[in-house]
Amino acid sequence: MKRIREKEEGPVITHLGDRERDLLMVLYDMLFVDIDFVSTYIYPEILPTSTHRRIRKLEESGYIKSFKTPRADGVSVQNIKVICLDRLGVEEVEALTGESRWDTRWTKRTPTYIHHLIQLAKMRGILQEKQLPDFQFQTWIPERSSYYQYGQRKDDVIVPDGTVVFKRIVNDKAGDFAYFVEMERSRQRAAVSINKLRRYNEYMGRENGLAKHSIFETRPVITRVCFISANENEKLRLIEHTKDVDTSRIQAVLYTTYDEVLNDPYGEIWCFKGREGKHTMWKIIRDA
CATH class of the missing domain: 1.10.10.10 (Winged helix-like DNA-binding domain superfamily/Winged helix DNA-binding domain)
Incomplete structure (x- = not known):
């Protein structure tokens, strides 16, 4: 143009x-x-x-x-x-x-955190701009609204960098797909990512956990966690560090890089925890 x-x-x-x-x-x-x-x-x-x-x-x-x-x-x-x-x-x-x-x-905010938020804004921008007829961008919910205390303990919280909701349309039927976005810092310790996944697993295992989370107008049919790494090496390191974390209550954990999202957000750029290859973010992978 x-x-x-x-x-x-x-x-x-x-x-x-x-x-x-x-x-x-x-x-x-x-x-x-x-x-x-x-x-x-x-x-x-x-x-x-x-x-x-x-x-x-x-x-x-x-x-x-x-x-x-x-x-x-x-x-x-x-x-x-x-x-x-x-x-x-x-x-x-x-x-x-x-x-x-x-x-x-x-x-x-510090310059590092400002840059972190600018990257998230650009991810939001490309996801909205490139949305597909059958996978429509609905909303981006910022960190301060995505925060949720799911239990009684101080650490029983999830704090996504953002939550993005899409409308998936198949055969004239529609449902919401929700993704908790985690933009990983370049020097983030493995223990931090492991604890994030542990808390997401607990949150999604709670009875009516999603239903009580006020950010969702209707309960999503699919809820996933997305890790966005700074580069390919950090993505592979994150996959290795989190491979043994119990995520049985999370419908899927996805990994990619920031550049891949900006270049081809709806392409086959997402690695699924415990699975081979790369897929689209809406891919439903059935258990064997």
Whole structure:
């Protein structure tokens, strides 16, 4: 698609369009995005210079604010421009959704964690953009809403980085497929991932556990856990470390890499725990 250059207009936003509201909603859920996300998923039809101009106007009007943060790879000395909600943006989202759950402390994060959230936002963006007619993106539920205390003990909690829900349509019948997303840190200890799986297994084994989890409007017909690693070696290491963890109550545990999701989100990129080969994320693998 050929991008166009917009005409220069006034310095202040006087009317929010659907794209601007979409951006504010994404920022409410994901907390941070970078300028590349905005150009790719919010304004794909206009040139980057026009995108920067729109962002500047939104910032000058008090809807968003921006700052520079170091790149996570540590290779380039160039910082990246990061965007988050400002006061009017929060008020606009609250007017749109009826929710009033915002804490300014959420946007006071380290560069590493900001980059982590930007990666999650790009995963959300590509999953929504590339959705299929028979596997439709429904919603992305952020970490703060996905958190769930399933038991009495302090450690009886699941805290996914996000939960993504799709509608799977087969022979004119539809059902929700839910995926708890775990974006693994590059230096994450094996014990952390093992404990995550243990807690997911306990959560899904509890009577009415899913039914009581308020993020689901209807109980999903399929519920899975997805691990997203930084690269292939870390993915293979994670598979090895978690292969003996009891996941008998989880319908499937999936593994892939961040780059694979961005390049081909609905392709055969997913390794299933205890199975050979790679499959699509909706694949139903029957026991032999």
